[in-house]
Amino acid sequence: MEHHKLNLLELLNYIDPSFLDYQEWLNVGMALRQEGYTASDWEDWSRRDSARYHPGECFKKWTTFEGNGITGATITQMAKENGWEPKRKIEDRELDWNDEIAGNEDYVVVDSNWIEGMEISEPAKWNPVQEITRYLETLFEASENVGYVTSVWETEEGEYKPTKGNWDRTAGELIQALNESNGDIGAVFGDYKPEAGAWIRFNPLDGHGVKNDNVTEFRYALVESDDMDLEKQNAIVRELELPIATLVYSGKKSIHAIVKVDAANYDEYRKRVDYLYDVCKKNGLKIDKQNRNPSRLSRLPGVERNGKKQFIIDTNIGKPNWEEWHEWIESINDDLPDPESLTDYWDNMPELAPPLIEGVLRQGHKMLMAGPSKAGKSFALIELSIGIAEGAKWLGWKCTKGKVLYVNLELDRASALHRFKDVYSSLGLAPNNIDNIDIWNLRGKSVPMDKLAPKLIRRAQKNNYIAVIIDPIYKVLTGDENSADQMAHFTNQFDKIATELGSSVIYCHHHSKGTQGGKKSMDRASGSGVFARDPDALIDLVELELTDDLMKQQEGAAANAIYVKAIQEANYDYFDEHVGIDDQQSVSQMNNHAKRVLSPDILEKVEAEINQAVDKVRIRSAWRVEGTLREYPKFSPVNMWFQYPVHKVDDTGMLKDIQPEDEKPTWKKNFDKKKKSPSERKKEQNEALELAYESCTIEGTVTLDSLSEFMGVTPKTVRNRIKGHGGFWITNGEVGRKPDK
Structure with missing residues (x-):
């Protein structure tokens, strides 16, 4: 070890x-x-x-x-x-993976080391009938069956143990019998052994037994501690404001607090008792865990035990019920700040957190990047890591220089390291500050976010990171992403990281299925709207559809740039005298000039370089960056190219007039539809259906609803297109492809 x-x-x-x-x-x-x-x-x-x-x-x-x-x-x-x-x-020393961060103990109300004990006194007048009657009236309805034990058996060590006892009489019957007993409680309950005392079950039974299954109301729980002075036990249960129905002296070394838990069922009873015992432990009461069961026996007041009386110390003390006590415990341990008066700070406002990404995100705040597949989100986050490490620009925004932790959940270690080096090279940046970047490779080792957060905090707390980037979050997502409360719990983990480390937390998430152009940026992320509302900055990527003319223009521009450079290097005088501005816009004209100036072997190398450049143009994609910001004014959309492995802002302006799919006006969409023949529309619909089917098979069974969501049309429309296609079957909402004949 x-x-x-x-x-x-x-x-x-x-x-x-x-x-x-x-x-x-x-x-x-x-x-x-x-x-x-x-x-x-x-x-x-x-x-x-x-x-x-x-x-x-x-x-x-x-x-x-x-x-x-x-x-x-x-x-x-x-x-x-x-x-x-x-x-x-x-x-x-450096913390280990499973070490815990020391912090304030939750639910601590009293300091048991300093609390003064409260004396317990026997009743001045001993009236067993009155003691038992008071106990029964406090805990039970008259019609409820009560379990009690007066008979015992003796162990080999001479210790007395209770039998199962009785359970066939109601509280009302017992009280009536006590009133008619003339003080002889043995005539009602049966004679008990004075050396052992007697017991009673504090929850009502069904009259058929004494197991947990026989409990009819999960009303009370027993709190008992044998490991401290009686007076201190008495003081602590009172200081804790436990909602105690009865407080009974056991006749030996403990007091029995019968606490109101008022659970609806056994599962809720277990949870409430666990919570109750946890609070008691943290405040100095070492609880006997064997007392958890709702059918547990407690000490019956009004009897003697080895020369000492078992009696009621008090009834109905502390908070009146479980709900008020639980709320009180939570409120005094919530660690929330007190309200502040605006007048105290009107003329002396606190300083705002400095920017991490100028105009977009402040240090210590949260940012979500959302986008579809093929948008290069991971590359964009690597670019951001480098931008912060070097104090450079990211997508046109200036970054504050500092240390950054990149949490890699998806790539294997070697691929992640190579990506960083490739992006550095493609950005043209010298690796002057690579010591500002730490990479935590967790592929195959990731855990749910609520478990990952404390481990991340432990590792990062001494490194002064100004940003923590988590990529991607689906690897650590817990719960249903469409559930607002579950996703609120999930995103709260990012708050914990930001608060504990004082660093920004940046993470990425995928778009929902279907076209996104017609949606607002904050509505595109998949799942609950919590994803859009939670971060201080939401950066969204949507793809721009490139026309053939624009692609040809880009290919020509790439080719002409290479021709210009080659001709200038070979014969600048010729270039200056014969190559005009218009020529530089024409691939054929530049090719003619190159043939006149360049030797065959040089021309062959230039054309090979052009072919490579054109290939790169053809595989690159165009994207628009939009945002929803909490701390800064909304920025104008940023258009950019993604040419593996980096994004580059479009400085030419040629992308600004392109509208993402579904952003065209309705009249324009209808006009475009009219221009297509029925056969063209049919072919287009079939292709769209096939694409949707193939995409949805990634998640397993394909359903009508999943196709509807992906295609952005109604289930009825999908059903009609399936019938028209002829190559698919649909049964009970499930869709499959027919076998080839």
């Missing part, structure tokens, strides 16, 4: 296996295996729970733990909850 890692075996000294449930015990084993320990280590620790330990069980389970994902952080957290504190020197 590496010397800087924690010794998890030492941490296990803080964790008692007898206080863990089965899953928590398994988690310890999984964590030990994940961190390179042995099954013997797990078994040695498990022996401490003599009641549940079975020789050889650890070794049987051990072989099933491969790739479980549970790490040593699980053991670290358990140890912390039981009093272990990390040594200060851990802060002076």
